[in-house]
Amino acid sequence: MMSAPTEALEMIMDPNKKEREEEEHVKKEVRASKKQWRKIRQERFQFLDSNMDTLGDEKKDGR
Amino acid sequence: MMLSLSPVTFAILYFYQHKGKDTEDQYLNLAKYSNRLIRAGKLDKKKSNRHSSAGAAGIYTSIELQHAQDGEEKEALESIAKRRAVIKDSWDFYRMICSLLRDKHKYDEVFRKMQLDPVYPYLNSMTGLNDPGDDQSSPNRENVDKAVMQKDLPQYIRMTKLEMAKDLCRKAEETMPSLVEICKALAGSLGIEEVGVGPVKDPRTAIKKADAKYNGDLLKCTDYCRSLLVVKDFPSLLALLELARDSFGPLIRRVKMSSLKSDQNPKPGGYRDCIINLELKDHICEIQVHLWPMWSVCGIDGFRHYRHCVEYNTDSFPDPFDSLDGLDRKTRAELIVMAEEAVVGTPLENLEWYHEKHILDYFAEVGLFLKHGLDVWAETTLKQLIRLRTESPDIGPDHHETIVLYKYLAQSLRKQGKRKEAEEAYEKVQEAGKHLQLLLWCNGCFVLQWLAHFIFYFVPQRIAAPKNLSKLRRPCGII
Numbered sequence: 001m002m003s004a005p006t007e008a009l010e011m012i013m014d015p016n017k018k019e020r021e022e023e024e025h026v027k028k029e030v031r032a033s034k035k036q037w038r039k040i041r042q043e044r045f046q047f048l049d050s051n052m053d054t055l056g057d058e059k060k061d062g063r
Numbered sequence: 064m065m066l067s068l069s070p071v072t073f074a075i076l077y078f079y080q081h082k083g084k085d086t087e088d089q090y091l092n093l094a095k096y097s098n099r100l101i102r103a104g105k106l107d108k109k110k111s112n113r114h115s116s117a118g119a120a121g122i123y124t125s126i127e128l129q130h131a132q133d134g135e136e137k138e139a140l141e142s143i144a145k146r147r148a149v150i151k152d153s154w155d156f157y158r159m160i161c162s163l164l165r166d167k168h169k170y171d172e173v174f175r176k177m178q179l180d181p182v183y184p185y186l187n188s189m190t191g192l193n194d195p196g197d198d199q200s201s202p203n204r205e206n207v208d209k210a211v212m213q214k215d216l217p218q219y220i221r222m223t224k225l226e227m228a229k230d231l232c233r234k235a236e237e238t239m240p241s242l243v244e245i246c247k248a249l250a251g252s253l254g255i256e257e258v259g260v261g262p263v264k265d266p267r268t269a270i271k272k273a274d275a276k277y278n279g280d281l282l283k284c285t286d287y288c289r290s291l292l293v294v295k296d297f298p299s300l301l302a303l304l305e306l307a308r309d310s311f312g313p314l315i316r317r318v319k320m321s322s323l324k325s326d327q328n329p330k331p332g333g334y335r336d337c338i339i340n341l342e343l344k345d346h347i348c349e350i351q352v353h354l355w356p357m358w359s360v361c362g363i364d365g366f367r368h369y370r371h372c373v374e375y376n377t378d379s380f381p382d383p384f385d386s387l388d389g390l391d392r393k394t395r396a397e398l399i400v401m402a403e404e405a406v407v408g409t410p411l412e413n414l415e416w417y418h419e420k421h422i423l424d425y426f427a428e429v430g431l432f433l434k435h436g437l438d439v440w441a442e443t444t445l446k447q448l449i450r451l452r453t454e455s456p457d458i459g460p461d462h463h464e465t466i467v468l469y470k471y472l473a474q475s476l477r478k479q480g481k482r483k484e485a486e487e488a489y490e491k492v493q494e495a496g497k498h499l500q501l502l503l504w505c506n507g508c509f510v511l512q513w514l515a516h517f518i519f520y521f522v523p524q525r526i527a528a529p530k531n532l533s534k535l536r537r538p539c540g541i542i
Contacts, residue, residue: 033182037185
């Protein structure tokens, strides 16, 4: 539903605006969430990095 | 059998005698039924006394008649016993439906809360591996075209289904120790809440599952060798996925996490989890990763809940009381007697918030009262149940279970013409709906699907009887 004449014009000029804005909003939210995960990962699951290091060493050693 | 019915029935009849003729009429069928049973017993006794007091000439006839009457009495008792058994089964079945829907709503509530986790949008944006998502067209929503399958061996062509299932189970037995090691390693690293392994699937169960889900294809069963891990929360799940990828990534064949996505349906019965399939020793195994808040609703009985929800198609209707639709008054009255027997040991006023079993009994009974037009009884029980749910530390006044009770209370009050009280109860329901909307707005969560369900289920003006009630399958001979 359109609430203003400018909105009607916008609909003609850029019909996918709403969808695009929504998508951008979701992307932004996912980015913020990923940041949160990194923080939690650092606090609670630091061993995951050491696990990666061990795996990296194993690969270097050819194990 | 007749005697065990009568005290309760008499109590109910006594109640009705003191409530006026209108109410007595409401209970007509039950009264008729009970009186017939009682009268039948008394008459038989009188008749047999009369015959036994006859003279010597009448002894032979009396004995003959006595035998005939004994046979009739026996037959009558047998038919009463049979009817009672059917009613008992029906009550148990209806009570189970109530518990299945209660737990489904618990899962929905838990998932709604879980989505407030800050890492959820990130998890929700992830795609699994070889995960086709749910398929509504399939009866069990499992995609028949499964991407991950057991290896098809040349010898399977010559084998019968049972032999093939046995061979796959044997392979699963061989693979089990490796899966145990992997689960131990994961649990050790992540401090997992609960770990469980096996048992290996029984060949006949595998055949049954393949028939039901995969058009009989045994190779599509990927859980002959299975284990379960219960992680604390979404961050723990993300950590587990990362650890699995880094530790044994090349062995992973599938990561199914579609049921955890906000835009996807849960499993039948409301459950959501993550499934990882690994290939160990040329055999596909399964690691079920459960989330503690979901897991804690039913624990290990969660699978039974899922199985029953599939069997009785409980997802096709949101209101457990709808399962009583189509019952005649007599059967409903008999079910009320059965319900009274179930709760007789714990009177309503003695009920405590932690008496979950009895709360369920009383809740199921409310459905019968409402359908039978016993709104005064429904009101009394509902008010007490609302008090108990409000007192409960795990539930409280704003929980969906309490709100559902308010909805039924409003119904019963309106039917009695208590408009003001009914409005107050409706307000509670609508307030809860608004509160949820506000919560969603503030958190920007993706729970619109849940909201839609909430509006359909809780807001009284929009409640309509589901059209597909016929999908509710009842066991043969019950109700």
